Structures are given as structure tokens and as C-alpha cells.
Amino acid sequence: xxxxxxxxxxxxxxxxxxxxxxxxxxxxxxxxxxxxxxxxxxxxxxxxxxxxxxxxxxxxxxxxxxxxxxxxxxxxxxxxxxxxxxxxxxxxxxxxxxxxxxxxxxxxxxxxxxxxxxxxxxxxxxxxxxxxxxxxxxxxxxxxxxxxxxxxxxxxxxxxxxxxxxxxxxxxxxxxxxxxxxxxxxxxxxxxxxxxxxxxxxxxxxxxxxxxxxxxxxxxxxxxxxxxxxxxxxxxxxxxxxxxxxxxxxxxxxxxxxxxxxxxxxxxxxxxxxxxxxxxxxxxxxxxxxxxxxxxxxxxxxxxxxxxxxxxxxxxxxxxxxxxxxxxxxxxxxxxxxxxx
Numbered sequence: 001x002x003x004x005x006x007x008x009x010x011x012x013x014x015x016x017x018x019x020x021x022x023x024x025x026x027x028x029x030x031x032x033x034x035x036x037x038x039x040x041x042x043x044x045x046x047x048x049x050x051x052x053x054x055x056x057x058x059x060x061x062x063x064x065x066x067x068x069x070x071x072x073x074x075x076x077x078x079x080x081x082x083x084x085x086x087x088x089x090x091x092x093x094x095x096x097x098x099x100x101x102x103x104x105x106x107x108x109x110x111x112x113x114x115x116x117x118x119x120x121x122x123x124x125x126x127x128x129x130x131x132x133x134x135x136x137x138x139x140x141x142x143x144x145x146x147x148x149x150x151x152x153x154x155x156x157x158x159x160x161x162x163x164x165x166x167x168x169x170x171x172x173x174x175x176x177x178x179x180x181x182x183x184x185x186x187x188x189x190x191x192x193x194x195x196x197x198x199x200x201x202x203x204x205x206x207x208x209x210x211x212x213x214x215x216x217x218x219x220x221x222x223x224x225x226x227x228x229x230x231x232x233x234x235x236x237x238x239x240x241x242x243x244x245x246x247x248x249x250x251x252x253x254x255x256x257x258x259x260x261x262x263x264x265x266x267x268x269x270x271x272x273x274x275x276x277x278x279x280x281x282x283x284x285x286x287x288x289x290x291x292x293x294x295x296x297x298x299x300x301x302x303x304x305x306x307x308x309x310x311x312x313x314x315x316x317x318x319x320x321x322x323x324x325x326x327x328x329x330x331x332x333x334x335x336x337x338x339x340x341x
């Protein structure tokens with residue numbers, strides 16, 4: 001296939017889906033991801049699409065947000081790996097809040113078999129994934145339905161979260177940077193996510209490597225409020241994502257990286273739900289600056305959480321990030337430690 005034909009097909013796929021991963025583009029045009037990346041760069045130079053880490057999207061800048069059908073085609077394997085790893089953080093009998101998003105939907109499928117769990121959510125997709133889990137109680141917020149991502153937003157959603165107290169919040173978003181934290185392209189979604197954060201003792205962000213280093217219009221969770229980040233391992237050539245991970249670790253965010261082989265279990269809750277006695281992923285990063293109080297920690301910047309285990313024998317991921325390896329649910333877990341100053 002000639003370059004012009006490849007690029008025309010790539011453009012047609014992006015226009016049809018809104019967003020397509022490089023892996024999927026390479027599969028369809030039957031060439032390498034390196035060649036596809038070069039084609040995407042050329043199309044971006046013509047203003048026909050925008051590059052994202054791991055994919056290509058319709059042009060639109062800070063204010064554009066892809067809908068659920070488009071997002072569901074981006075970084076699917078990575079989202080599965082992240083969901084497998086994050087599910088290991090949840091224990092029997094806990095109460096958690098789970099925000100809207102395709103990654104949190106994958107997490108919900110794995111939480112369906114956690115006995116005694118209570119899940120508060122503003123996402124219809126999360127609720128649907130848990131609808132037939134007879135040992136999980138699902139609490140929906142009020143609010144107005146936002147059809148593009150099947151989430152309840154607005155004052156009704158925010159008011160229904162007042163007075164709520166849970167152990168942790170699991171949130172996703174459109175972008176994550178060390179400078180601004182988690183962000184999204186929609187003001188109403190950002191406002192509800194902030195209300196979800198206020199209800200939780202700690203905040204766990206689920207973000208695949210394509211979102212690292214991406215900044216969007218509305219800040220939802222500042223970096224100093226993020227307790228943990230669960231992500232996948234960036235490709236060796238992705239210097240921006242690697243640099244962003246190190247910067248997040250330097251600011252005190254505990255980071256769990258799902259390595260190769262994670263996310264291999266079946267979807268739909270069969271491939272790695274948390275269970276009593278299951279090994280928890282070890283999370284890197286320094287302990288929080290604040291001391292640990294007895295009982296449930298209070299909401300607020302840098303929520304209290306247990307001190308992470310010390311580093312173990314490890315490898316080095318390109319980008320000068322110290323890593324330690326330990327087996328974890330669904331695959332390898334890599335721990336990031338802060339740089340020595």
C-alpha cells in the first residue's frame with residue numbers, strides 16, 4: 001500500500017471513530033507502528049488530525065472531548081491491565097466511589113466479585129457492570145444525564161455526594177500532568193469529580209500512558225491530592241510519559257505500573273477481581289508529608305495512607321526512573337521511587 005493510500009485510510013478511520021490507537025491503525029493498514037506514527041505526524045502537519053500518545057484523534061485542542069464510542073477504542077489492552085491491578089487495592093466490605101470513564105468501567109467489571117463491597121458512582125456504565133453482582137451494593141448519585149459518557153452531572157449529582165464518606169475514590173480523566181494533576185475537557189464532569197474526591201480518604205487515579213503529559217481544560221484533582229496512580233508501562237521511546245511519571249513520583253504520588261502480561265485475564269469480572277487474602281500491588285513513591293492519624297483519614301490535600309514498602313531488587317526503565325519489581329495481580333508491578341536530591 002502506498003503512503004498516500006495509507007494516510008487516506010488512517011484519516012477515514014479517525015473521522016469515523018473520533019480516536020484510534022496506533023496499534024489498531026497499524027493492524028488495519030498492515031504495517032508497523034513506526035510507519036503509522038510517521039503517517040500520523042504528516043497528517044497532523046496538514047491539520048487533519050491531532051496526535052496523542054498511543055493514538056490519533058480528530059483535531060480540537062483543549063475544548064474537545066471524545067465520546068464513549070471513541071474512547072473505548074483507545075488503549076484497550078492498557079486499560080484492562082490497569083483495571084486488573086487496581087482491583088487488587090479493594091478489600092472485602094469496603095465502600096468506594098468510582099467515577100465515569102472507560103477505564104473505571106473496566107475496573108467495575110472486576111469489582112463485581114468483591115463480597116460486601118459498596119460502590120457509589122455517577123456512571124451508568126459502572127452501575128451496569130455491577131448490576132448483576134448480588135454481593136455488591138451500588139449507590140447512584142442524582143443529577144442530569146450527560147449522554148456522551150453516560151454520566152450523571154450537575155448540582156443534583158454534587159448535592160447527593162454531600163456528607164458521604166468512603167475509603168477511596170477511583171477516577172480517570174482526559175489528561176494527567178505533574179504540574180496540574182488530573183484534568184478533563186468538560187466543566188460539568190470536572191465539578192462532579194471534585195465532589196467525588198471530597199468524599200474519599202484517598203484518591204486513586206487510573207490513567208494509561210497515552211494520558212501522561214496531556215493537559216486539558218478543567219482541572220479535577222490537583223497533584224497534591226492524588227494518593228496513587230495506577231498506569232501501564234510506557235513504550236521505551238515515549239520520553240514525555242516517562243518524564244511525567246518520574247515528576248509525579250517526585251511530588252509524592254505512589255505509582256503502580258502494570259508491566260507486560262498484565263490484563264491477560266478475561267473481561268467481565270473473571271480476570272482478576274479482588275478477593276480476601278489476595279496479594280495487593282506494592283506502590284512506589286515516598287510517604288506523605290502529613291502524619292498518619294488513627295481511624296479514617298480526613299479528606300484534603302495529600303491524604304494519609306500507609307507508608308509504602310521499600311524498594312526491592314529492580315530493573316531500570318528508560319528515562320532514568322528507578323524501578324523495583326514484584327509479582328502482582330495480573331502481571332508485573334513496577335515501583336517508582338523519587339529521585340535522590
